[in-house]
Amino acid sequence: MLKFWMAPGGLHVEPAETRDAKDLARIHGQSFYRGWPTGEFVSFLEDSASPAYIACDARRRIAGFALIRMAADEAELLTIAVDPRWRGRGVGRALMDAVLADLMLSPVRRLFLEVDEQNMPAIRLYEKLGFSTIATRKGYYPRPDGSAATALVMARDLG
Structure with missing residues (x-):
């Protein structure tokens, strides 16, 4: 089955x-701050339990991606990132819409994620998509200055 979702700016997911x-x-x-190496992404992409979605143009130039991991009736958004040149243009929203649409066709009934409590654009997006904060994780994200940021754990039921 071909999976394809529309995205802004002439992109698709x-x-x-x-x-x-x-x-x-x-x-x-x-x-x-701590990006993952290519080999880590290869491992995820070879695992059917961790589907990834890319927002790209017709020539497959990637503007952003989302990576999830599924286990039984739950899934976790492991990471989502948008190329700096594409931020603020709805690419993250298009990726999340595709993830949610695809999960609706799966046995997954709940999606979890962690987000830096200071990442207000992401938090606003997740709240618009129906996520709510269920916990916090102090010291979860390392920062360049040696401190660590608190993560909000958010979840959304899928039906």
Whole structure:
């Protein structure tokens, strides 16, 4: 079955493939203090329990991605990142819409995620999508200055 979702700016969302690992690592590294190496993305992309979604143009230039892990009737958003040139244009929302639409066709009934409590654009997006904060994790995200940020644990029921 072909999976394909529309996205803004002439982009679309489709499942990621192993060949996308290098681009995902690059975008992740631009988005987080501790980016994940290409090999980590290869491992995830080879595992059917961790589907990834890419927002890209017709020439498969990737503007952003989302990676989840599924276990029984739950899933976790492991990471989502948008290339700095594409931020603020609805790419993250399009990726989350695709993730949620795809999960609605699966046995998954609840989606979890962690987000830095200071990442207000992401928190606003997740709240608009029906997520609510269920817990916090102090010292979860390392920062360049040696301190650590608190993560909000958010969840959303899928029906």
